Amino acid sequence: MPLRTLETWPHGATLLDAEYTRFALWAPDAFYVGVEFDDGTSLPLLPQADGWFVLKTRCPPGTRYRYNIDGELSVPDPASRAQAGDLDQPSIVVDPLAYQWQHTAWQGRPWHEAVIYELHVGLLGGYAGVETQLARLAALGVTAIELMPLAQFPGDRNWGYDGVLPYAPHASYGTPEQLKHLIDTAHGHGIAVILDVVYNHFGPDGNYLHRYAKSFFREDQHTPWGAAIDFRRREVRDFFIDSALMWVLEYRFDGLRLDAVHAIEDPDFLQELAQKVRQQVDPARHVWLTVENEHNQASLLQQGFDAQWNDDGHNALHVLLTGETDAYYEDYAEQPTEQLARCLSQGFVFQGHTTRHGTPRGEPSGHLPPSAFVLFLQNHDQIGNRAFGERLHQLTSPEAMAAATALLLLSPMIPMLFMGDEFAADAPFLFFTSHHGELADLVREGRRNEFAAFSAFADEHKREQIPDPNAQGTFDDSRPDLTDNTQNSMLGLYQQLLSLRHREITPRLPAAQALGAEVLADHAVSARWRLGDGSQLQIRLNLSARPVAYHPSPEARVLFESAPQQGNELTAYSALVTLTSPTGERP
Structure with missing residues (x-):
């Protein structure tokens, strides 16, 4: 694998001391790069080898800036550590050491202790809003929260998978210091914090890399989101690996979940990322690395990664619980019981087996421990990918739901629940964005066309009833009621099962x-x-x-x-x- 050279600069604005900052932008397709400050001054970055532009100048923390490309275009720093607002606002020079950590002795938790609670920060009121839930979640038996992606995206409402600045925690959720305070507070409650990161594509709005760094992408390979990211290039690899290291080392996240790694065309990039994280983290710390991977690559789980989200287990259980067999559930329509048995005994259902498309999928996984698989009944995808965002308890009987929940929370696989599961929340989790203009129209129509493969939406008029992702009401309707109601029967079940897990199962895992x-x-x-x-x-x-x-x-x-x-x-x-x-x- 290619090694990092001395000529490769850290991307972005690096604070050197209390007064000086180094700006570095990889812009191989630009003739000129300048840094523009809010006071109206502008300084040219000096061209270096291999397409780099670099400048060291007097510039304290908090300074707002943009890059100017060829005197034609002002852009945010692609490695911005914080934005003053949306993508049309300046980037901000950040002091990574400004926050004073309180729980400095925290070293994380062993992976086998994980009980994961996936949540959307925006729906819970930003970083401060999530903090208000921590004591309750710790008492419930949750040992880790997993934050859906935070990287700055356009607008203020989004699932997070349209991020374009993978170093910048989204401004509408709070400041970098408030995010660190959330993580610090979680550690005080004994809760680890995982971040969902998207390193397989950039969102469709607000990414200017094609203008000045076309080499970030490779036109000979495409993903569902456009040209694939070119991980063969050292500068591109470092851009994402340094992002991962920032979250783990600077923000003290206890783990990363890498989204859709099957869309990353260079698998040795994943191995290098895991290797770098393992090398640079204190050996005494527990840091978890998990993936979402449709290819079911069991081999990856022996190369630095702890576990994979087990969509196979979810899909087989969903068919058994609901009888739904449309779209991707078709792969589980004929033998869901046998497939669930294979999942429980061997991990993956598809281990080279042929899919509905006639292609083999997956690798043998029976040699892996149960803890290599994250099991769930629901997650953001499996609720939000439904046209109306219905939750599982609304699609099956209470008795069946209780039985499946017992399997989830007492099996040796790592359990994950989605925010609101513990209360059987009635609020849907809908697909929402805050795009505008032509892109908003394309997203709305694209969302509705996705359901043409489902028999219930074969009629175009039925598809028109699907909520508009860009409407404020779609976001508002997705807020779960997390009121601590001790009379809630589902909550009582979760409390009982998680108590059993921690007492009887976890010590033996x-x-x-x-x-x-x-x-x-x-x-x-x-x-x-x-x-x-x-x-x-x-x-x-x-x-x-x-x-x-x-x-x-x-x-x-x-x-x-x-x-x-x-x-x-x-x-x-x-x-x-x-x-x-x-x-x-x-x-």
């Missing part, structure tokens, strides 16, 4: 391995795992409307049953979780 799974009947499976202390965990799950026969284990201790069992039959829509000690006695 290191060195856990799957022992296999079997189909008990249609919509019913039984899975077993040997835990690190030699005990055996067994989960029997029946998502059918009929009782299902099973063979009880007299020596097993019942940890949880979502409904009373009758003799040797699993009750309809129920889960039975048992634990057997290494000696065969009740543990």
